[in-house]
Amino acid sequence: xxxxxxxxxxxxxxxxxxxxxxxxxxxxxxxxxxxxxxxxxxxxxxxxxxxxxxxxxxxxxxxxxxxxxxxxxxxxxxxxxxxxxxxxxxxxxxxxxxxxxxxxxxxxxxxxxxxxxxxxxxxxxxxxxxxxxxxxxxxxxxxxxxxxxxxxxxxxxxxxxxxxxxxxxxxxxxxxxxxxxxxxxxxxxxxxxxxxxxxxxxxxxxxxxxxxxxxxxxxxxxxxxxxxxxxxxxxxxxxxxxxxxxxxxxxxxxxxxxxxxxxxxxxxxxxxxxxxx
Numbered sequence: 001x002x003x004x005x006x007x008x009x010x011x012x013x014x015x016x017x018x019x020x021x022x023x024x025x026x027x028x029x030x031x032x033x034x035x036x037x038x039x040x041x042x043x044x045x046x047x048x049x050x051x052x053x054x055x056x057x058x059x060x061x062x063x064x065x066x067x068x069x070x071x072x073x074x075x076x077x078x079x080x081x082x083x084x085x086x087x088x089x090x091x092x093x094x095x096x097x098x099x100x101x102x103x104x105x106x107x108x109x110x111x112x113x114x115x116x117x118x119x120x121x122x123x124x125x126x127x128x129x130x131x132x133x134x135x136x137x138x139x140x141x142x143x144x145x146x147x148x149x150x151x152x153x154x155x156x157x158x159x160x161x162x163x164x165x166x167x168x169x170x171x172x173x174x175x176x177x178x179x180x181x182x183x184x185x186x187x188x189x190x191x192x193x194x195x196x197x198x199x200x201x202x203x204x205x206x207x208x209x210x211x212x213x214x215x216x217x218x219x220x221x222x223x224x225x226x227x228x229x230x231x232x233x234x235x236x237x238x239x240x241x242x243x244x245x246x247x248x249x250x251x252x253x254x255x256x257x258x259x260x261x262x263x264x265x266x267x268x269x270x271x272x273x274x275x276x277x
Contacts, residue, residue, distance in 0.1 A: 001055060001063040001127045003048045004191070005087065006115055007041040008101065009071050009078040010137045018250075025247040026104055037078050040132025042085075044196040046203040047162055048130045049086035054164075064088045068118050070111055071101050076219065083214035084206030090219035091118060093227050103138035104245050110238035112146035114224075117231035119151060119191065126191040128170065133158055133195040144195035153190035156183055158197045170194065 011017055012034040020027035037045075045067065052063040067082035069075040070093040079090035093114055099105045119126045134141035141157075148155035160180060161173035170185045170192050185192040206214070228235045260266045270276040 001051075001061065002122060002124060003051065003063065003065045003128045003130060004068060004115075004119055004122070004126050005041070005045050005048045005065060005082070006068045006070075006111075006129070006131045006143070007045060007078055007082055008038040008132070008135045008137075009035050009069065009075045010038045010102070010135055012036040013039055013136055019248055026245055028102070028248060035074065035078075037081055038132055038135045038137075040134055040136070040196060040198070042132075042203040043198065043200050044130040044132050045082050045085055045087065046201050047159075047196055048128075049204075050201065051128070051162070051164060052086070066091060066122070068115065069093070070106065070114055070224070071095055072097050072099070076221070079219055080211075080214050081206065083217045083219075084211045085204060086210070087217075089217055092219055092221045093118075093224055094221055095224045099224070099239065101137075102135075103140065103241075103243075105239055105241065107138075107241050107243065108140050108142035108146050109242050110240075111143050112150055113233060113238060114227060114231070115143070115147050116150045117227065117233070119147075121231075127168070127187060129153075129191050129193045130162075131193075131195055133197050141195070144193055148193040151190045151193065153193050154185040154187060155193040155195075156185055157195045159194050160197050160199050162194060162196075162200070175199070 015034055018029040020029040048065045052065050055061060055063045065087040067079050067087040067090045069079050072095055076092055079092055083090060095106065119129065129147065131144050133144065144157060145155060156172035156174050158175045159172050160175050163171045165171060168187065171182060172185060172194060173180055173182045175197055225235060228238055260269060267276065
């Protein structure tokens, strides 16, 4: 079994993002800012490794986990993190430093077309594509469904639980606005595509021995331009945004809260503001 896990390098979730007006209306401060793997991608990687470990434990044959990242040279660090978690090898489609992947330049349509090419290039075929439901920089949640559409593949979004049956199908419990539902994906000529939600699992921390082992695992690096030519795609189509980001700005600061001594005082304050009758 072969599992592809697309991963994205984003500003760390614990860092407060700063707008940089000196770089124009869409400028974001990226210098000396901590970057890390998108949290939802971490969840997808953890689930892929758990499926691999379960297959080995049940003696169902070897499974291979391939981490794929699209972005600048620094994405190689994100791939090494995935390898330290337990992925077997990596594929890095390297973009130029001035190509922004946070929805300004490279958007889900172009990413999905590149991932489709990666899946189709894999020798022996791919059984499963696991990816985060969204990235925390753009919050689109579009790449998984777009990839499934391009591959004409069965898909499940917002997965809260994933199980593989003996016949090779995947049973997915997914979260919806009205509760949860369970669906069964039956991959045939194309892999199952599953996007992972927050409650699917808790990602592991790479251990020091695995971090050292990750340095020896293979990572294939190919430039975006070479990948586009190899796949017969149009570079302008891949990089041209389908939606234009006009401006990036910080939300207005929240007003400072006010402490009250009693419920009566609270009700009085609310009446003063016209919030209660």
